[in-house]
Amino acid sequence: MRSVDEQLGRALAAAVRPAPVRVPIAEAQGMLCAEDVVAEQALPGFDQAAVDGYAVRSVDVRLAGTEQVRLPVVGEITAGSRQPRRLQPGQTVRVVTGAPLPTLADAVVPVGYTDGHHARVTVHQPVPSAAFVRRTGEDVQTGDVAVRRGAPIGPAQVGLLAAVGRAKVLVYPKPRVSVISIGDELVDVDRTPSPGQVYDVNSYALAAAARDAGAEVNRVGIVPAEGRKIRELVESRLLLSEIVVIAGGVGGELSGEITAALAELGDVDTTRVAMHPGSVQGFGRLGPDAVPTFLLPSNPMSALVVFEVMVRPLIRAAQGKRNPQRRVISARLLSPVSSTKGRKGFLRAQLLRDETNGEYLVQPLGMSGSHLLAALAEANCLILVDEETTDVAVGDEVLVSFLAQRG
Numbered sequence: 442m443r444s445v446d447e448q449l450g451r452a453l454a455a456a457v458r459p460a461p462v463r464v465p466i467a468e469a470q471g472m473l474c475a476e477d478v479v480a481e482q483a484l485p486g487f488d489q490a491a492v493d494g495y496a497v498r499s500v501d502v503r504l505a506g507t508e509q510v511r512l513p514v515v516g517e518i519t520a521g522s523r524q525p526r527r528l529q530p531g532q533t534v535r536v537v538t539g540a541p542l543p544t545l546a547d548a549v550v551p552v553g554y555t556d557g558h559h560a561r562v563t564v565h566q567p568v569p570s571a572a573f574v575r576r577t578g579e580d581v582q583t584g585d586v587a588v589r590r591g592a593p594i595g596p597a598q599v600g601l602l603a604a605v606g607r608a609k610v611l612v613y614p615k616p617r618v619s620v621i622s623i624g625d626e627l628v629d630v631d632r633t634p635s636p637g638q639v640y641d642v643n644s645y646a647l648a649a650a651a652r653d654a655g656a657e658v659n660r661v662g663i664v665p666a667e668g669r670k671i672r673e674l675v676e677s678r679l680l681l682s683e684i685v686v687i688a689g690g691v692g693g694e695l696s697g698e699i700t701a702a703l704a705e706l707g708d709v710d711t712t713r714v715a716m717h718p719g720s721v722q723g724f725g726r727l728g729p730d731a732v733p734t735f736l737l738p739s740n741p742m743s744a745l746v747v748f749e750v751m752v753r754p755l756i757r758a759a760q761g762k763r764n765p766q767r768r769v770i771s772a773r774l775l776s777p778v779s780s781t782k783g784r785k786g787f788l789r790a791q792l793l794r795d796e797t798n799g800e801y802l803v804q805p806l807g808m809s810g811s812h813l814l815a816a817l818a819e820a821n822c823l824i825l826v827d828e829e830t831t832d833v834a835v836g837d838e839v840l841v842s843f844l845a846q847r848g
Contacts, residue, residue: 442715444828445750445785448724452751453765455726455733456758459614459683466602469594471655472612473761478588480605483578488546490518490536491573495555495562496546497533499572505554505564513561518543533562542574549573581605591761616683616759618656620648623671623689623699624739627663642741643688650748651686654756666695668702676706679728683759686752688744690736691721703727703734711736715828717784719747742817746787749823749844767842769825772801778824778833786826789817792841803841820844 461475490496495514502510512533518526518540526543528534533550534543542549547570554566581587587605588598594612602610622644628634629641641663648660659681664674666689678685690699691711700723703709709725723736735752737744749767757765772792780786793802806820825840826833833839 442713442720442783445714445716448712448714448722449751449754452724452733452735452755453758455731456755457683458759458761459616461611462614463609463611464614465609466599466607469602469610469612470596470599472594472614474588474590474592474594474598474610475613476611477586477590478602478605478607478610480581480583480585480587482606483583484581484587484604485575485577485579488542488577489575490538490540490542490549491575492549492551493537494535494549494551494573495533495564496528496536496542497548497550497564497568498528498530498545499548499568499570501531501533502548502550502564502567505567510564511561512564514559535559535562547571547574613761615655615657616756617659617681618648618651618684618686618756619659619661619678619682620644620651621661621674621678621685621687622663623666623687624663625666627689629663643737643739643744646741646745647686647688647737647748650745650753651684651756654753655760656684656756666699668698671699672702672705675703675727675734679706679730679732679734682732684752684755685727685732685734686737686748687735688737688741689739691723692738700736703736707731707734709734709736715784716747716750717781717786719743719750719787720784722747722751724751745817746823749842750787767844769840769842770801771838772803772822772841774824774833774835774837774839775802775804777835778805778826778839780826780831780833782831783828785828786824786830787842788824788826789820790822790824790841791820792822792843801841803839 504510514535515532517535519537520539528543528545548568550564550568556563587601622641626638627641628638644660644662648658651658664671700709700711707725707727711723713720714722719738725734727734737747754765778788789806791804795802821844823842825842
């Protein structure tokens, strides 16, 4: 059997990042920035009040608190004011947060430091120069890189792009993933299964997993287990996808016909991988663009685990993520587990935290059956058991892959 690392290496070697596109910043969230965004203006763009209060020359209030300091209030400046003002020595102007400071003012006295009068204000406490002022360029200077190439664009980055006046930004788009379910026994969830039929779980579950990984997903749905139809459908999806995922394409009597049909489109390899669940799986690079194509088991739990181990890292790598795999931590086992010798185990579990000492604990879930989807729905991690280990006792330390979900 092929090792997990070797099979994953083949998949990751096929990672191709989609060409950058320019999108409105409102649509850029979740993507990677594909350019260094250089600020063409300072942020803030002018000296402005950081609090409601009085704009002053700090020298005029240096004796406040030790002797009475009263200043005439010669006006008021609101946020957004475009009228330039010049402050004379011994004067003050009332300002609100965000208002531009008048010329010669180098500080703001908060309202709480004064008696709050509007005509002639008494200042009870001095302030140093630059106190309660947002200086020009304090956040970003003209010519600074506001958002760097390769940075994930989240809410703060979107806000910063808006703050420096960028309406659009060059990004690496989400890789497009097509998800297909093969099986004559499958029906969609809006129909009632006849005897011997089952709902199509895989196309929904795998589409959700791809979306959670950061892909743009097209859930193609069900295709009959007939070689010609499968080849035609996959060929059409290769033109619109960076990755194709086919559930039900391996195992069973029809796997040879399916593999032969796909082989007309390129190299495809079905093999046993030293892992459980999901040992039997396939991978190929199809079409003129050598699109990575995965063949997953038909049972949903195995398909999701193979997706987690093989497909998700490829989606993340295609996005340009430096670390495409999940975070792995060490945790103490709360119940014993068994694994198959010669295969790496990916066992469903819940990761917990000991409130007394902060130690990570892990509780295995369900039985070992590869068809048990309900236990995976409760899981927030997978216990990783190496190929040479068959039994792990209570209290032993194990490695755990944390299945953190977006949103």
